[in-house]
Amino acid sequence: MAINVGDKIPSATLRRKDENGIAQIKTDDLFKGKKTVLFSVPGAFTPTCSAKHLPGFVQNHGALKSKGVDQVVCMAVNDAFVMDAWGKAQNVGDTVQLLADGNGEFAKALGLDFDASGPGLGVRSQRFSMLIDDGVVKKINVEKPGAFEVSSAEAMLAQL
16 A cells, blocks of 8 residues: 555665765654655656756755755665666766665555566655645645656645
8 A cells, every 4th residue: 555644654764875885874863854845756867867856856956955954855666876877877976866776675565566577677655845844744746657747846845
């Protein structure tokens, strides 16, 4: 069953490449005491994710912060090396944290995973955005398969 408004974010470990290698990020720590916009893409370097989803959050980072958002986090079922390379290719800088859910464990814990093994992509995360306040989901926007309508940065801004 998918996570809902009012639910606590499940405990999981995400990863990020940094100057020391691969750092583990516990979701309990990541979301504690912060207002966070979390969005997920089916895959780094994929067309809609690279052309629209991530760039929208990079471009609207300041507007989100002005609405009280402490951090913007993007996750995908990719490894930390891929997420790091995607961030560099997209000139993300320090606007959006790109975190890897390499085995899809967090996506599964959220109930927002899907099987894309038909086209050879394995298990992935659905495209979504959510507002999390101190570890509790306040808003959630899950896309229908293949769509990009409700999870954009602009849609999130309109909800704040």
